[in-house]
Structure formats: structure tokens, C-alpha cells
Amino acid sequence: xxxxxxxxxxxPITPLYRRIADQLREEITSxxxxxxxxxxxxxxxxQQHGGVSRNTIRNALRELAAEGLIETxxxxxxxxxxxxxxxxxxxxxxxxxxxxxxxRDAFYDEVHAQGRSPSQDFAMVIEPADAGVAARxxxxxxxxxxxxxxxxxxxxxxxxxxxxxxAMDIAEQAGLIVAQDIPDGTVRAMARAGHEEVGVVDExxxxxxxxxxxxxxxxxxxxxxxxxxxxxxxxxxxPLRVTRTMFPADRNCIVYExxxxxxxxxxxxxxxxxxQAR
Amino acid sequence: xxxxxxxxxxxPITPLYRRIADQLREEITSxxxxxxxxxxxxxxxxQQHGGVSRNTIRNALRELAAEGLIETxxxxxxxxxxxxxxxxxxxxxxxxxxxxxxxRDAFYDEVHAQGRSPSQDFAMVIEPADAGVAARxxxxxxxxxxxxxxxxxxxxxxxxxxxxxxAMDIAEQAGLIVAQDIPDGTVRAMARAGHEEVGVVDExxxxxxxxxxxxxxxxxxxxxxxxxxxxxxxxxxxPLRVTRTMFPADRNCIVYExxxxxxxxxxxxxxxxxxQAR
DNA sequence: GGTGATTTGTGCGTATGTATT
DNA sequence: TAATACATACGCACAAATCAC
Numbered sequence: 278x279x280x281x282x283x284x285x286x287x288x289p290i291t292p293l294y295r296r297i298a299d300q301l302r303e304e305i306t307s308x309x310x311x312x313x314x315x316x317x318x319x320x321x322x323x324q325q326h327g328g329v330s331r332n333t334i335r336n337a338l339r340e341l342a343a344e345g346l347i348e349t350x351x352x353x354x355x356x357x358x359x360x361x362x363x364x365x366x367x368x369x370x371x372x373x374x375x376x377x378x379x380x381r382d383a384f385y386d387e388v389h390a391q392g393r394s395p396s397q398d399f400a401m402v403i404e405p406a407d408a409g410v411a412a413r414x415x416x417x418x419x420x421x422x423x424x425x426x427x428x429x430x431x432x433x434x435x436x437x438x439x440x441x442x443x444a445m446d447i448a449e450q451a452g453l454i455v456a457q458d459i460p461d462g463t464v465r466a467m468a469r470a471g472h473e474e475v476g477v478v479d480e481x482x483x484x485x486x487x488x489x490x491x492x493x494x495x496x497x498x499x500x501x502x503x504x505x506x507x508x509x510x511x512x513x514x515x516p517l518r519v520t521r522t523m524f525p526a527d528r529n530c531i532v533y534e535x536x537x538x539x540x541x542x543x544x545x546x547x548x549x550x551x552x553q554a555r
Numbered sequence: 556x557x558x559x560x561x562x563x564x565x566x567p568i569t570p571l572y573r574r575i576a577d578q579l580r581e582e583i584t585s586x587x588x589x590x591x592x593x594x595x596x597x598x599x600x601x602q603q604h605g606g607v608s609r610n611t612i613r614n615a616l617r618e619l620a621a622e623g624l625i626e627t628x629x630x631x632x633x634x635x636x637x638x639x640x641x642x643x644x645x646x647x648x649x650x651x652x653x654x655x656x657x658x659r660d661a662f663y664d665e666v667h668a669q670g671r672s673p674s675q676d677f678a679m680v681i682e683p684a685d686a687g688v689a690a691r692x693x694x695x696x697x698x699x700x701x702x703x704x705x706x707x708x709x710x711x712x713x714x715x716x717x718x719x720x721x722a723m724d725i726a727e728q729a730g731l732i733v734a735q736d737i738p739d740g741t742v743r744a745m746a747r748a749g750h751e752e753v754g755v756v757d758e759x760x761x762x763x764x765x766x767x768x769x770x771x772x773x774x775x776x777x778x779x780x781x782x783x784x785x786x787x788x789x790x791x792x793x794p795l796r797v798t799r800t801m802f803p804a805d806r807n808c809i810v811y812e813x814x815x816x817x818x819x820x821x822x823x824x825x826x827x828x829x830x831q832a833r
Numbered sequence: 834g835g836t837g838a839t840t841t842g843t844g845c846g847t848a849t850g851t852a853t854t
Numbered sequence: 855t856a857a858t859a860c861a862t863a864c865g866c867a868c869a870a871a872t873c874a875c
Binding site: 299302339343344345474475476477478479480481482483484485486487488499500502503504509511512513514515516526527529530531532533534535536537538539540541 | 577580617621622623752753754755756757758759760761762763764765766777778779780781782787789790791792793794804805807808809810811812813814815816817818819
Binding site: 329330331351 | 872
């Protein structure tokens, strides 16, 4: 009540909780608090900073969590996040002479090569095209399109959420309207029906996930964005496919390899973590 | 003080602040609260939800801010963020027969074409290579490399933060150790010195910015990640250049156009916003 | 395998500062 | 100048999850 602790009559140009956050951040980025190490408890932090209120400490911690630097676990404490298993998701540039099969084989190969176990959930629905899909597929908004979705897992952990859209006529001709995975790949199925992919346009951006997206991709920590990756493929005459893939950004990296890369492949394939650890 | 408000004896499976956030999110995503529109004040929200505490409302709002959905301004209120000027940053796939000049011309053309004014701050320093640069450039960590950095602006607003690294010997031969922009482009300068870029490896990822990065890129709102884009280029025998570019993710999109795209260019170039608005 | 202690999660209340209208 | 509305900071209480014994 009357406890006026006349402590800060000075003008704290930067707020208290932010100064505390700055101090902790420095501990982390400098390496004194390495990945996986535990921070002091909230109460300890209160005392270390001259008995500030718990809310102030929590504000500071929330700041760092939003930056993706730490994560908290009830009862266990607060920990420096480790951007561990930074398996990178390579997207090789598709070439006209080597069409991939919707990436499925590539995914399996990639994951198997790393000694981990891939799996996936598949679904097919027919639905009206929203604005984004309609514009890319060049159909009218609301036209029915075939949507084939795959959620991929590595060691039972969700890795990517992908959905591909096809115009009705092409889907019918290529036999894509089946509620199962197409072993051979939809790309080859379309090619057999006379629709060969000869060019692609990729759009890559990023944003924070919705709670639903975070749930699907098992993003538990705050401060982890998703990578949004749209691929539109074309035959010589029209768009064939629109694929929208969402990745948790802390576990993935999109890689393009273009041109002559003998010099690249000669050297050892270095998979440095992409500056995630700052 | 002894006001024990025996209000919630029930088990609120989802916390109160989260339910309030869910409700507000629905208002926004459904469009009832459009971009730019103002939310009720915190006090109004308290009343609308049966007189909950202000902290609870603020928790809900912080949730939405961290998702990039809203932003708050002292005294003015809380607003639905508008992912407005979604100018997209096109990165055309470089081809061996058409090397670009470090992107500078491309940037100027791109921005000018949209009737906006580009500008940039340039700097050159010689510094030891960190682990990421060293591995990509295939020099030893700590070896001195030439770093040429550019911060690009569109209408005086920061757009990207880019820094390119060159091995010392190549930089000397190509005359890159000058503290000015090279009008012709460093790529052509290297080519003249016998180091021609014939292949590139791009790595794209995303994370939340550090406060310093947010300051440089003028990212004021919470919940806005940055796109991290590494390009390593190769001659037939070795890595030539490592370029690290950082973009605010809410204003940028990286685009690749690969293969034959007559069908794409025939149709109007649709620049749909990339699902940023959900 | 339960019990208690620890630690974060949620929610309440209050006061004052600061920027803007 | 005054009022408004968000920002920061203090305090408290209890719940829930987990770890150690």
C-alpha cells in the first residue's frame, strides 16, 4: 500500500523491463548463456535486479521469447532455445528435362539420406478457388478446383504443410481426382495427359503463424515465423499447378542451386546453420 | 483488498485472454474489422467482456500483435495492420549469359518502374570472416575478407540490408577495395579480372529480427519477421561472392522465375498479395 | 507411486508516466 | 490546458504442471 519505493525518480529513457531484456540478450548472444542452458527463475531475476516486480521480469522474458531467443516451460524454467536439427529443405530448381514428382520422392530421399523416418498425411478435396489460387491458376474466383494436401512428418514431427491446386479439366484428364497419393507423382500424371511442366514461378515470403497453423506444424515456442512458399508451374500454354507450402522457419531453409556448380559440388557440402543462431 | 471475486470456479480450458484474442482475431480475419480500422479502447474491451481486468485485455492484444495482426499507438489506439504496399522484390534467376551487377540496376529499375524513388547507403570495410561467411567463401574463419554493404531505401524507407563478402585476392584483382559504389557492378568487375560467375546457390530462411535489425529496417510493429537470403556465387573453380540480404518480411517477397515461361508472361502479371492478409 | 515444493501461467487490482488530440 | 488512451510498474492470489523425495 503506502510502500512508495522512491526508486526511479530519474527518467528511464529505456524502460526497465527492456533494459533487463537487453542484459539477458547480451548474455545469450555472447554465449555466456549457451543454447539449452537455463535462465535464473523469475524470482531470482527479481532479486538480481533489485527486487523489481515479477511482472517486469515477465515482460522482459516475453520480449526475448518474441524474438525467438528463449522458451519457457511450466515448472521447469526458462531456457535458451537451440536451433538444433537445422535440417534444410532443399528445393532444387526443376528443369524441363527432369520433372520431379510433386516433391514426394525428393522428400523421401532427402529424409532417408539423413537417417530419419519420413511419413505423411494425405487428403483430397474439391473446393472453390480463393482469390490467390484463382489468380495464379487463371480460373475465376469460386470455380471448383482439385486440392490435394500433404502434411509431411520427420520422425513423427510435422515438417511442412503443403497443398496443391489443379484446374478441374486437367485434374480429370490426368486422373488426379482420387483420394490417395499418386505413387508416380501428379506431375508425371499430367505429363502423360499432355500437360507438361516447362516453367515454374516461385514466390517466397514469411509471416507469423496463426494459432491453427502453429498447432498443425507443432510450433510451440513464440517468435517462430513460417516460411510461405508458392510454386506455380506452367506448360507452354497455361498454368498447370499451384502449390502452397508452409514451413516452420526455425527448422527449414529453402535452397536453390542454379547454373554450373561443379565448384560447389567439389567442395564439401557445408550446411552451416543459416545465421539462425545470429 | 480482500475482494475475492469468486468468479471463475469453472475450469477455463482455454485462458480468458486467449478466448478474447480468438474473438478479436475472428473479427479481423472475417473482415468485419478491416485493415486500418480501429479496435475499441482497452477500457471498452474490458466492459465488453464483462469487466475483466485491463491486464487481461492487454494480454489478448499482445497476442494479436505478436501474430502481426494489429499494432498499437500510444494515445491513438489499436489498429488492424494493413499489409499495404506489398511491393514484391523480384530476384530473377541469374543466368550465365546474363550476369546482373550485384542487383543494383535491377533494384533501381524495379523501383523506378513503380514510380517510387530508390536510394542507398553504401559502405566498405575489411574484416575477419565469421563462420558462416568463411564456410561459404571457403576461406579460414578469421581470414580478412572485403565486405561491401548496401542499405536500400524506397521513398526514404529502409527496404533491405545487404552485405557482400569477397576473398581478398579476388577483391584486389577486381578492384573492389574502394569505398564507393562500383557503377558497373562488382560482378562485371570480377568477370573482367577473369572470375566469371557461372552458378549460384541461394539459401532462404526467416526469423524474428534483433532490436538492432528492427531499427535499421524500420520495423516498428511486433510480429514482423525478416527474410534472410544468402547467395553464394561460383566460377568454374571456386566461390566468388557471398551476399547476405535481409528484408522485412511484411513488405517483401522473393520471386524465382525458372524455365520456359511464355504462358506466364502472356497472362497479365498478377501480383496478388502472398497470403499475407491470410 | 504419491506428496510436497518449486516455477511458470493466469488473473485480479492499482498507480503513474507519456504522447497525442 | 485538459482529457484520452496506451505504456510501464507495482502489488497480490491461486492454478497447473512438474520435479524431487
